[in-house]
Amino acid sequence: MSTSDQQAPPRLAVPELLIGVGLLACAGAVAWQTLAIPVSPLYSKVGPTVFPYITMAGMMILSLLLIIAALRGGWQPEDEKETPTDWKAMGIVALGLIANLVLIQPLGFTAASVIMFVLICHGFGSRRPLRDVLLGLILALAAYFGFARALGVNIGAGFIENQLNAIVDSVVAMLRG
Amino acid sequence: METLGHLAHGFSVAFSPTNLIWCLVGTTLGTAIGVLPGLGPALTIALLLPITYQVAPEASFILFAGIYYGAMYGGSTTSILLNTPGESATIVTALEGNRMARSGRGGAALATSAIGSFVAGTLGTIGVAFLAPIVVKFALAFGPAEYFSLMVLAFITVSAVLGSSSVRGLTSLFVGFVVGMIGVDLQTGQPRFTFGMSELLDGVDVIVVAVGLFAVGETLYMASRRYAGKDDIVPLKGSLYMTAAEWSRSWRPWLRGSLIGFPIGAMPAGGAEIPTFLSYAIEKKLSRHKEEFGTVGAIEGVAGPEAANNASAAGVLVPMLTLGLPTSATAAIMLSAFQSYGINPGPLLLTTQADLVWGLIASLFIANVILVVLNLPLIGLWVRLLKIPAPQLYAGILVFATVGTYGISQSPIDLVILYLLGAAGFLMRRFDFPTAPVIIGMILGPLAETQFRRAMTISNGDWTVFYKHPLSLTLLTLAFIGLVGPHIWAYIEHRRIRGPEHVPGDA
Numbered sequence: 314m315s316t317s318d319q320q321a322p323p324r325l326a327v328p329e330l331l332i333g334v335g336l337l338a339c340a341g342a343v344a345w346q347t348l349a350i351p352v353s354p355l356y357s358k359v360g361p362t363v364f365p366y367i368t369m370a371g372m373m374i375l376s377l378l379l380i381i382a383a384l385r386g387g388w389q390p391e392d393e394k395e396t397p398t399d400w401k402a403m404g405i406v407a408l409g410l411i412a413n414l415v416l417i418q419p420l421g422f423t424a425a426s427v428i429m430f431v432l433i434c435h436g437f438g439s440r441r442p443l444r445d446v447l448l449g450l451i452l453a454l455a456a457y458f459g460f461a462r463a464l465g466v467n468i469g470a471g472f473i474e475n476q477l478n479a480i481v482d483s484v485v486a487m488l489r490g
Numbered sequence: 491m492e493t494l495g496h497l498a499h500g501f502s503v504a505f506s507p508t509n510l511i512w513c514l515v516g517t518t519l520g521t522a523i524g525v526l527p528g529l530g531p532a533l534t535i536a537l538l539l540p541i542t543y544q545v546a547p548e549a550s551f552i553l554f555a556g557i558y559y560g561a562m563y564g565g566s567t568t569s570i571l572l573n574t575p576g577e578s579a580t581i582v583t584a585l586e587g588n589r590m591a592r593s594g595r596g597g598a599a600l601a602t603s604a605i606g607s608f609v610a611g612t613l614g615t616i617g618v619a620f621l622a623p624i625v626v627k628f629a630l631a632f633g634p635a636e637y638f639s640l641m642v643l644a645f646i647t648v649s650a651v652l653g654s655s656s657v658r659g660l661t662s663l664f665v666g667f668v669v670g671m672i673g674v675d676l677q678t679g680q681p682r683f684t685f686g687m688s689e690l691l692d693g694v695d696v697i698v699v700a701v702g703l704f705a706v707g708e709t710l711y712m713a714s715r716r717y718a719g720k721d722d723i724v725p726l727k728g729s730l731y732m733t734a735a736e737w738s739r740s741w742r743p744w745l746r747g748s749l750i751g752f753p754i755g756a757m758p759a760g761g762a763e764i765p766t767f768l769s770y771a772i773e774k775k776l777s778r779h780k781e782e783f784g785t786v787g788a789i790e791g792v793a794g795p796e797a798a799n800n801a802s803a804a805g806v807l808v809p810m811l812t813l814g815l816p817t818s819a820t821a822a823i824m825l826s827a828f829q830s831y832g833i834n835p836g837p838l839l840l841t842t843q844a845d846l847v848w849g850l851i852a853s854l855f856i857a858n859v860i861l862v863v864l865n866l867p868l869i870g871l872w873v874r875l876l877k878i879p880a881p882q883l884y885a886g887i888l889v890f891a892t893v894g895t896y897g898i899s900q901s902p903i904d905l906v907i908l909y910l911l912g913a914a915g916f917l918m919r920r921f922d923f924p925t926a927p928v929i930i931g932m933i934l935g936p937l938a939e940t941q942f943r944r945a946m947t948i949s950n951g952d953w954t955v956f957y958k959h960p961l962s963l964t965l966l967t968l969a970f971i972g973l974v975g976p977h978i979w980a981y982i983e984h985r986r987i988r989g990p991e992h993v994p995g996d997a
Contacts, residue, residue, distance in 0.1 A: 437881035466897035
């Protein structure tokens with residue numbers, strides 16, 4: 314931010330403007346969805362649309378305030394602006410997430426998680442994929458058995474889980490005699 | 491006296507072997523996630539919410555409360571040794587604590603923060619035990635209009651008064667409202683904001699929102715910021731025992747910090763930033779060692795704010811248990827755990843769920859004792875956790891995030907929503923929008939709507955109920971002052987100091 318001249322027009326902050334416009338678009342989506350709510354005349358006084366309309370109005374006002382702030386130069390702190398975004402690292406992490414999303418049904422949780430784990434480690438700068446595969450496998454199995462067995466969360470099982478579940482069940486059966 | 495009887499009963503619940511084990515597990519886990527950067531109590535409790543289908547309410551709330559308190563203790567360790575405050579409440583601890591660690595007094599800083607947390611946590615829990623029944627007496631007189639106005643006040647304070655910008659705070663809150671409204675409207679059965687997708691009829695699970703914002707968003711943000719400077723761990727030097735001089739410099743700040751933190755936390759405003767900063771300012775003013783502040787690190791500047799932080803964390807439980815009013819993201823997620831048991835926190839909770847509430851309060855005393863033991867003699871263990879390299883730490887967090895999300899209904903749609911929320915969380919983190927109001931808006935928004943509609947139904951559609959009831963009017967006025975006051979104040983200040991040094995764009 315320049316301190317030189319008070320009259321100098323503040324610079325338009327493009328990223329902040331996009332956020333303001335994005336929020337305005339969200340408010341538009343809220344309006345569209347609110348209009349789609351059928352209102353029974355029985356509830357016409359304070360029906361299911363009153364709060365959505367209040368929310369929509371609030372979002373519109375807020376997005377306009379954000380756009381004004383963006384036109385006045387934005388609000389990002391200096392150190393945020395000066396640090397370049399590492400798009401490559403972020404891209405690889407995002408790729409890991411998408412891989413997980415695509416593979417979790419065909420391959421099962423453990424295998425998909427290991428692939429995601431390795432990709433995220435790579436994105437963060439780890440260059441030892443084999444060690445990461447091993448670590449990811451241990452963590453994914455710990456998470457799977459922790460949640461599936463202890464918390465009773467049903468996570469769709471793939472090939473690896475089915476084999477291990479069979480082993481665990483037989484061990485449990487053996488221990489119980 | 492009645493309270494003492496309740497507490498005695500509470501201890502009999504909390505001292506059962508299984509509940510003691512839950513308390514130990516919670517405090518240990520809480521300390522660990524408090525120490526680890528990138529993991530917080532809100533995210534952890536959200537991931538563990540499925541446990542509510544498995545165990546009794548007492549057990550899961552003792553576990554959650556242990557995590558909640560433990561994260562406070564663990565967070566200060568990271569602030570002192572790494573100078574990366576895990577959450578806004580420990581910024582002040584990092585200020586002086588990290589300087590103390592750099593000048594070789596890390597041991598004393600950790601000790602004063604752990605013992606201060608113990609003192610404040612215990613005093614704060616006593617405060618909860620005695621204040622909660624009093625608040626309940628008031629709350630029983632509340633009608634829907636008063637409840638709604640109280641929630642409006644809480645919305646304003648958590649999003650607009652605290653934090654760096656009221657516009658951005660309110661934006662987060664309103665996004666939370668929208669997320670909270672997705673699904674079937676409980677009063678009329680109409681689907682809202684579902685975009686015609688049947689998967690959205692049940693609404694968006696709070697687990698998905700918490701995990702998306704706190705785990706996925708945070709991971710994307712950390713990945714994008716690899717060029718930013720990194721803090722290194724200050725090796726732990728010096729004895730963990732405080733000298734007589736350090737004790738005598740610590741005990742008053744502990745008590746003052748507790749006295750500042752608890753009332754502010756217990757107000758329906760919540761938030762630990764104000765009490766910690768307030769305590770820091772007071773200790774700096776009262777200290778006889780002002781030259782140590784900002785240079786080698788002053789022990790008062792760690793002791794006071796750390797106590798204020800823990801006392802306000804205890805205070806937050808008062809509106810949560812007596813009014814069902816969560817004022818932090820963690821409290822909001824705990825509220826959704828209550829809902830998962832079909833329990834409605836409110837004035838009746840203390841009588842209808844006496845075992846649960848008093849067992850929980852008693853377990854907080856036990857948790858404090860366990861935590862001071864975990865965090866002083868065993869501190870070396872936690873310091874080792876700080877050495878987990880970032881790539882594996884964040885990748886691991888996401889593995890657990892996926893389990894927690896995918897486990898809800900084994901639907902890839904949940905993962906899509908998770909990643910969309912993660913992208914939103916990244917943008918919010920990058921552009922300085924607070925995330926806690928999203929969670930609070932999502933949980934408390936539908937409750938506020940219910941109270942609003944109830945009040946309007948009783949009044950037969952007459953809007954004036956909200957300002958004809960004196961209490962409701964007072965609460966709304968306070969909310970309005972909270973929203974507008976700071977801006978008017980800033981404007982007056984601005985006019986007064988307006989001169990050649992005018993800096994544009996400081997909004």
